[in-house]
Amino acid sequence: MSGSPPTSRVVSVVELLAARPDGCTVAEVTASLDLNRATVSSVLAELERTGWARRRADRSYVLGPGLLGVTEAVRTALPLPPGAADRVATLADEARCGASLSLVEPHRMTFVAVSEGTSGRLPGGLAVGTRIPLRPPTGATVMAWRDAREQRAWLDDAEDDERDGLRDMLDALAGRAVTVWRLDDSAADLLGVLADVVDALADHPVRHDLRRRALTELSRLVGNAYRADELDTDRPLPVSYLAAPVFAGGAATHELQIGPLHPALARPERERIALALMAAAGELSQP
Known part of the structure; x- marks a missing residue:
């Protein structure tokens, strides 16, 4: 330990x-x-x-x-949007896949609400209270709305040869309400395996370091974010996750995420669940 x-x-x-x-x-x-x-x-x-x-x-x-x-003290201190758990559960049912809400802080992301929905499984075997390091590309949807200082700190945790691409990705995501992440063929099976590992380690708190490493690798398998022009097609696309920023006081504080993990998601379904995600993020955001 x-x-x-x-x-x-x-x-x-x-x-x-x-x-x-x-x-x-x-x-x-x-x-x-x-x-x-x-x-x-x-x-x-x-x-x-x-x-x-x-x-x-x-x-x-x-x-x-x-x-x-x-x-009760944690609930009071935690900047959790009102009705978060119920709204995340509703979103999971609407999207017919797992949904989660996470607080994005410097160097870490903490999941504060999760729901299996009708899929019977949380995305990536996550649970309330799960913490993972905020290593790129994790949290990119929120970091695209953060100031230059926080973006530089986030990029500092990336590999040297990845930073230019990640910087371009942040520029492309700036102002975007929803980020759609690819599902690479090579990652699809590995996502399932790592999720099983995370689940298997859940009852063994002494193995936190191993579980955290598995969760970190799991979060890095989302692939790359689609550009807007790449999504403008009627072809089915492989999609891992969709994410949207949630705001409080004008700042992006949380990331709302759904995980269809689908190898060929049709355009009508992509657009349907993206709209559901945007609506939920808007309701969870606070002035």
């Missing part, structure tokens, strides 16, 4: 309990996180003392009521 090992262990235990609402015994936590029993017992005892965990009659542990205040 990186950072502070004691802190990482506490975080891992809390996240494991969050992923296991039916409860975990000391033995199950020990096995899942590859920690010794004494450490797990000590962590759980302290979490129980503070109310962050609750020990049930069967000796299993679940999250405790002490976290309710923390949850």
